[in-house]
Structure formats: C-alpha cells, structure tokens
Amino acid sequence: MAQKFQPGGRAGSIPLMDGHQAEPTIFELSVPGRSAASFRTTGVPFSPPSGTIPSALLRDIDLDMPEVSERDLVAHFTRLTHRQFSVDLGAYPLGSCTMKYNPKFADIAATAQGLTNIHPCQPESTIQGWLELMTTLEHYFCEITGMAGATLQPAAGAQGELTGLLIMKAYHKDQGRQRKNVIIPDSAHGTNPASVTLSGYTPITVKSGPDGLIDLTALKGLLDEDTAGIMLTNPNTLGLFEREILEISTAVHGVGGLLYYDGANLNAVMGIVRPGDMGFDIVHSNLHKTFATPHGGGGPGSGPVAVSNRLLDFLPGPKPAAIGENPDGSKRFGFVIPEKSIGRIHSFHGNSMVLVRALAYMMYYGGLGLTEVSQIAVLNANWLRKRISAAYPSAHDEICMHEFVASAAMLKKKTGIRGLDVAKKLLEFGIHAPTVYFPLVVEEALMFEPTETESLQTLGAIADALDEIAELAQSEEGRNAIHQAPTKTPVTRLDEARAARTLISTFDASIETARSSLN
Amino acid sequence: MSEPENLLFTVDHEWVRVEGGTVIIGITDYAQEALGDIVFVQLPTPNDVVSANSTLSEVESTKSVSDIYAPVSGRVIKVNETLSTSPELMNSSPYGDGWIAVLEMSDEHELENLLTLEEYQKLIDN
Numbered sequence: 001m002a003q004k005f006q007p008g009g010r011a012g013s014i015p016l017m018d019g020h021q022a023e024p025t026i027f028e029l030s031v032p033g034r035s036a037a038s039f040r041t042t043g044v045p046f047s048p049p050s051g052t053i054p055s056a057l058l059r060d061i062d063l064d065m066p067e068v069s070e071r072d073l074v075a076h077f078t079r080l081t082h083r084q085f086s087v088d089l090g091a092y093p094l095g096s097c098t099m100k101y102n103p104k105f106a107d108i109a110a111t112a113q114g115l116t117n118i119h120p121c122q123p124e125s126t127i128q129g130w131l132e133l134m135t136t137l138e139h140y141f142c143e144i145t146g147m148a149g150a151t152l153q154p155a156a157g158a159q160g161e162l163t164g165l166l167i168m169k170a171y172h173k174d175q176g177r178q179r180k181n182v183i184i185p186d187s188a189h190g191t192n193p194a195s196v197t198l199s200g201y202t203p204i205t206v207k208s209g210p211d212g213l214i215d216l217t218a219l220k221g222l223l224d225e226d227t228a229g230i231m232l233t234n235p236n237t238l239g240l241f242e243r244e245i246l247e248i249s250t251a252v253h254g255v256g257g258l259l260y261y262d263g264a265n266l267n268a269v270m271g272i273v274r275p276g277d278m279g280f281d282i283v284h285s286n287l288h289k290t291f292a293t294p295h296g297g298g299g300p301g302s303g304p305v306a307v308s309n310r311l312l313d314f315l316p317g318p319k320p321a322a323i324g325e326n327p328d329g330s331k332r333f334g335f336v337i338p339e340k341s342i343g344r345i346h347s348f349h350g351n352s353m354v355l356v357r358a359l360a361y362m363m364y365y366g367g368l369g370l371t372e373v374s375q376i377a378v379l380n381a382n383w384l385r386k387r388i389s390a391a392y393p394s395a396h397d398e399i400c401m402h403e404f405v406a407s408a409a410m411l412k413k414k415t416g417i418r419g420l421d422v423a424k425k426l427l428e429f430g431i432h433a434p435t436v437y438f439p440l441v442v443e444e445a446l447m448f449e450p451t452e453t454e455s456l457q458t459l460g461a462i463a464d465a466l467d468e469i470a471e472l473a474q475s476e477e478g479r480n481a482i483h484q485a486p487t488k489t490p491v492t493r494l495d496e497a498r499a500a501r502t503l504i505s506t507f508d509a510s511i512e513t514a515r516s517s518l519n
Numbered sequence: 520m521s522e523p524e525n526l527l528f529t530v531d532h533e534w535v536r537v538e539g540g541t542v543i544i545g546i547t548d549y550a551q552e553a554l555g556d557i558v559f560v561q562l563p564t565p566n567d568v569v570s571a572n573s574t575l576s577e578v579e580s581t582k583s584v585s586d587i588y589a590p591v592s593g594r595v596i597k598v599n600e601t602l603s604t605s606p607e608l609m610n611s612s613p614y615g616d617g618w619i620a621v622l623e624m625s626d627e628h629e630l631e632n633l634l635t636l637e638e639y640q641k642l643i644d645n
Binding site: 420436438443496497500501 | 553555556557558559579581582583606607
C-alpha cells in the first residue's frame, strides 16, 4: 500500500514496514513557520543583517530551509536509520574497508566529559590531559609502525597520503634534489595516484607479476634519478604480502627514493611486522579502520602519518609534545613546531574523538591483544577463502593476509551471473556485499575482508549464502531471481548506469512533488 | 559480436581502422564487455598532437575509470561528439557508432607494432 506523504510529516513507520516506499526528503516534510527549536529569549537584541553585512553579500531571496518540528525531524531520521545496514547490525565483509565491529568501550571513552567539554584554544596549562593523550597515542602509533615520530593532524587516509607526499617533497627539496615520479603498483588503492598527482608528482605504474606481487625486475627498470619514491600497501590489495619488500626497499633507497607505506591494510600485521623494519620512511594509518571508529559514509576519520628519523623535522606542526617537567616531577606538555615543518594541515589537532577511540582501543588490547587481532583477521580471511574456493576461486590460490580477492569469472562463464549479481543477491541474506571489481587486475573481483570480529558461525553463514547463490545460478529460474535481487531491501536493484549518466545531484521540489503525486 | 576483419588492435583492447593517412580508433567488444556500462567519456581535444601509447582520453564505467591510449602518433582531427551525450554507444556498437576519434598519422610505420585480428584473438583467448 503506497501512502502519500504530506507536508507536516506523519510520525508513522509505513515506509519502514512496507520496505519499498521512499522516505520523503526533509524538504517535503516542511511546513512554513514550523520549527524544531525556539528560544523564548536569548538576551541578545535582534539586529537585521543589512545593518552589519555589505548588501552585495546578502541573499536576494530567502534561503529555502526545511521547517519541521523536532518530533517530525527525529521521526524522519530514525526512519532513515532503520533503513540502513550497519556494522552493528551484521556482517560487513567489504574488502579493503576493514568494516569490523567497533567495541562500545571506545565510544564511552570518547564521550567522557573531561575530554568533550574543552576547547582547543584554552591555555596549554588547562589541557594537559589532552596533550598527554595525543603524545601517548603518537608514541603507541610509532611503536606499532616502527617509526620515529608522527603527526595526528590528517583527517583521513587520503589526507594522510597527501601529507606524507608533501613531507617527501620537502625532504627532496631540502636535499637539493629534483625528483619527479612516484611509482605505484597496478593493484594500488585508487587514492594513491590521486594523491601523487595532487602533490605535484607524476604517478608511474609498475605492473604486478603473475603471482600478484610487484615484479622486482620491472620495478628496477623504472627506478632512476627522477624517482621521488614508491607508494605501497603491504599486504597489497590482493591480500598478499610483498615478500621481496627488503629487496624493493634497498632498490628504491639505492636511487635516493623514499618508501611510502599506505597503512590501509595495517589490520593484517599489527604486532607481527612493522613498516619501519621493512624499510619504509613514511607510514599513514587509517586510524578509524583499524582502531575502533565507526566509518563508511563520510567519517569522521583520522589518518596520522608517522616518519623515520631523517624526516622528523618535516612533520606538520604545531604538534603536542612533552616539553619539560612540572615542579612535582610529572611531565609538562605543550606544542612544538618541527624545524622544517611543512606547516599545518588541519585546524587544531585533527579529528580528536577518533584519536581518543584509537588510544582506548590500543590500551584495552595491549600489544599482545593487537597481535591477536591481526592473527584472527588473517585466520578468518583464510578460512573463508578456502571455504568458498570451489565456486569462487581466488585469483591467487595461496595463504592470504587479512583479505582475499575471489573471482566470479568462472561462474560468469558458466552461467552468465556476474560478480555484481552475486553481491546484490548476498544482500538478501542480510549480509553486506564484498567489494566488487577491485582491484582491477582481477576479473570479476569479489574482495572479502571478514575481519577478526566475525565468529566462525557468521563466516559459515557468509559461505553458505555464497554457495546457495552459486547453486541458484545453475537454473534459469534461479538466475532470474539473482538478476532481480535485492528485492527484500528498502532500496532494490538500482540502475547504476542511468544514475551515473543522468546524475541529478540537487533536490528540486517541483520534480519531487510531481513524482509523489503519481504514487 | 565477433571482431570485424580489416582492423588492427592494441594490447590495451583498442581497435584501429586505417583509412588513407588517417586512423579511426575505438575500443573492442571485449573491452566494453569487461568495462561494463560506460557512463562517461572524456573525449580527446581536436588538433592535439599525441605520441603513440600516450593517454588520449578516459572512459568511465560503473566499475572503473580507464585510460584510452593513442595506438599511433599523430594529430587528432575528429572526435565522436555523440559520445558526450550517449556514452552507451561504446557498449552497444563498439566497432560502429561507438568510435572515439580520428587521428592523422605522423608515422605509418607505427602500424607495424599493432596486432592483427588473429593475434588479438589469441590474446583475449588466453
């Protein structure tokens, strides 16, 4: 039963119950003059903007904002919330994204009043706890990565990449070197070449060998006096460990280049091997992924960058540090600006509540606990890889790290069912889809990262669902069902090609009203 | 759809039709199948001079963004403007209406580096 929504809202949950009815936008619930909050008096006299703001900067027409009551506002967003899939609801084996369950103790830490009721502009003497927290986190992060110092400022992994590359650039400039290129494997995360381009360097692709690892000979052929460095993630996006990393590091350092570690896959190696010991000079970590912040859908994230000794002077600043002792012998904290700092890259000190969650997570598990996190992440990935290999063989049939790339190429060849179809059908089992069609070097790629937080029973359920889909694909009837999937979710199969070809990114009330009158 | 005769191919799954001193280029049926629904084409700029294997344009599908390389060196003399509003032509008619551009060759010897239909067929069969 399609019910027409109306302005003024309707605190009912029909859109939730019938599943497929679109939730109206907040604009469509608007009633002129209605408001979610009102202040009886503020004590501040009203002054029209025209009295203080130059007329050229004032709008000619009123801003069209939604006007809804608090009650309708809450109902609207609660209904939207109930239509979402989330890590708290079920398994989310979206490869490359580390969508693991984030324990609630980290949330409790991040909402502690002593940390939230504070402003970064307060005098240093009144924020000693915060400064100690950030300094401690920097220390732990460097311990995990094997580096000498770090900045906590970058707001996410991609900003961490840019920060690291700007440090690379500042270092080469300081050395009096003109460098032009950064080498990136063809299996790399898409952000790598984008960050390289943004930093002013030119990305050069090095091909993977048949084993999915960097072809060392091909790499050596690309290294020369123009090489600024190489960006790698290890394990790589195929979930494979670059076993020749020490030879790679010697070769890159041999031409004066630096090694950049994309720490997006850090969840695989904590406490087992450190990027610093592999020869890396710069490391970023997607702190939110590995260390307990819910993510996906836009953040906030955090992308600290750690560097080796010779790059310490180039770190962004001001950075929190122990700068002396108090009369009672305890450490006194303040800010320092590294001598050749590339400057500030985030307002204040980064996305602070992600930093709190990360430190809480590290302290809760401790060194041995973090090692176990990685061990179980790797074990889970290998269990699932093996369990589904009959229908979805992996591109590289060998022990993987925390994730693996299976392929639906065989299924497609036999039945016409593509990787995308498998992913869509999986949603009907209440399981989030894997990453599809990445990395590009694998045909019909299905990239699974079950993470350490899923139980053996959950892994079994994922595998059973995948088997059932492969079985369904054998009959015409089954294939039709797969092509229509998902049918049970609030939003069914989207026409992704049409959405991309005729993208409408703005809300137009007149179109929406016409659409709703058709219901 | 099978690969038409009388075309040359590149290892990057592009085809080349030689017409006098010019070449018409596009992507193969295999390429459009692998890319999936093509949603955007960054067309080459007319009059640009390109060298063989340099990036000529970019194709975006629902799966990925891929570079299109110049199969030979030359000058861009014509581009398929229709693709800017109907990129799906590259899917429905890769060897026909989905052509990308016409280049005026600067060195016809470079054609010798391209693959014959038979060689290309062997490449995609592996």
